[in-house]
Amino acid sequence: MKREFEGKSVIITGAASGIGKAAAHRFSNEGAKVCIADMDIERAEKVSQEINANGGTTFATKVDVAAQADNDRMVAETVKKFGKLDIAYLNAGYYGPGTDIFSDDITAFDRIIAINLRGVFLGIHSVAKAITEGGAIVVTGSTGGILGLANNPAYSASKHGLIGLIRSSVEPLSTKRVRINAILPGGVNTPLNFGEMVDTYYPPDELKPVPFRGYGESQHIAEFALFLASPRAAFINGGAHVIDGGLTSSFAAVRYEKAD
Numbered sequence: 428m429k430r431e432f433e434g435k436s437v438i439i440t441g442a443a444s445g446i447g448k449a450a451a452h453r454f455s456n457e458g459a460k461v462c463i464a465d466m467d468i469e470r471a472e473k474v475s476q477e478i479n480a481n482g483g484t485t486f487a488t489k490v491d492v493a494a495q496a497d498n499d500r501m502v503a504e505t506v507k508k509f510g511k512l513d514i515a516y517l518n519a520g521y522y523g524p525g526t527d528i529f530s531d532d533i534t535a536f537d538r539i540i541a542i543n544l545r546g547v548f549l550g551i552h553s554v555a556k557a558i559t560e561g562g563a564i565v566v567t568g569s570t571g572g573i574l575g576l577a578n579n580p581a582y583s584a585s586k587h588g589l590i591g592l593i594r595s596s597v598e599p600l601s602t603k604r605v606r607i608n609a610i611l612p613g614g615v616n617t618p619l620n621f622g623e624m625v626d627t628y629y630p631p632d633e634l635k636p637v638p639f640r641g642y643g644e645s646q647h648i649a650e651f652a653l654f655l656a657s658p659r660a661a662f663i664n665g666g667a668h669v670i671d672g673g674l675t676s677s678f679a680a681v682r683y684e685k686a687d
């Protein structure tokens with residue numbers, strides 16, 4: 428049977444770890460050729476080698492998504508190696524050390540916006556020019572993009588902004604038959620939250636159910652990214668899709684306490 432992404436060329440940013448890494452494995456399992464793009468080139472190389480050892484076709488490239496030249500180079504390398512570009516999963520993101528509105532560390536705010544918002548804009552900008560046969564862009568937002576985060580307003584603002592960015596991209600991208608959607612995950616078991624994690628890759632129908640409000644696994648998010656990028660999602664465009672195990676469906680009081 429032909430695999431769903433056979434013959435497709437895919438870029439995934441933040442693919443050295445967590446959600447991006449799980450997506451790299453899954454797109455590759457489904458036949459795609461994958462550019463493993465990440466700032467952490469050692470880990471990106473390791474992911475690429477693992478996948479290639481299992482019969483996949485990938486290469487790793489070092490990219491800081493906050494730099495326009497890096498985004499352009501990532502896209503140019505992918506087109507050179509795979510002959511074209513069909514799909515981009517712009518997933519790289521940074522939570523940073525959370526700093527609240529009282530903090531004088533304004534550079535922390537700037538860095539988060541530079542990666543999570545400006546970086547995604549630069550990614551869309553570079554990728555959109557290169558997709559010539561129609562395709563899809565998927566972006567990782569966050570439930571922090573529809574909720575306030577008292578301890579990290581920069582992260583919340585960057586992920587809110589990202590929703591406006593993808594909605595504003597729908598019409599221009601449609602002229603190239605490219606759809607764009609955002610996934611807004613709730614808590615996911617990745618190094619972003621927990622430091623190191625154990626890798627697990629399952630056939631989709633063996634993915635474990637997550638208890639209400641529990642932490643999902645990277646692959647729960649990756650499976651949805653695959654769906655959004657596939658022709659099965661042909662009528663889904665400009666959406667901000669919450670994938671959170673029920674987190675945002677019921678109110679839970681979280682106290683913000685500031686020491687004097």
Ligand SMILES: NC(=O)c1ccc[n+]([C@@H]2O[C@H](COP(=O)([O-])OP(=O)(O)OC[C@H]3O[C@@H](n4cnc5c(N)ncnc54)[C@H](O)[C@@H]3O)[C@@H](O)[C@H]2O)c1
Nearest residue numbers: 441443444445446466491492519520569614615617618619
């Ligand atoms: N883990 C969660 O609970 C959660 C929840 C909601 C949204 N997200 C979002 O999911 C995405 C993936 O995060 P994750 O949880 O897999 O975390 P992760 O830390 O496991 O992976 C993030 C990857 O992005 C890379 N990266 C960071 N800054 C970069 C930059 N400037 N250029 C290139 N690569 C860069 C890191 O090196 C890392 O490999 C992020 O956008 C994050 O904001 C995560």
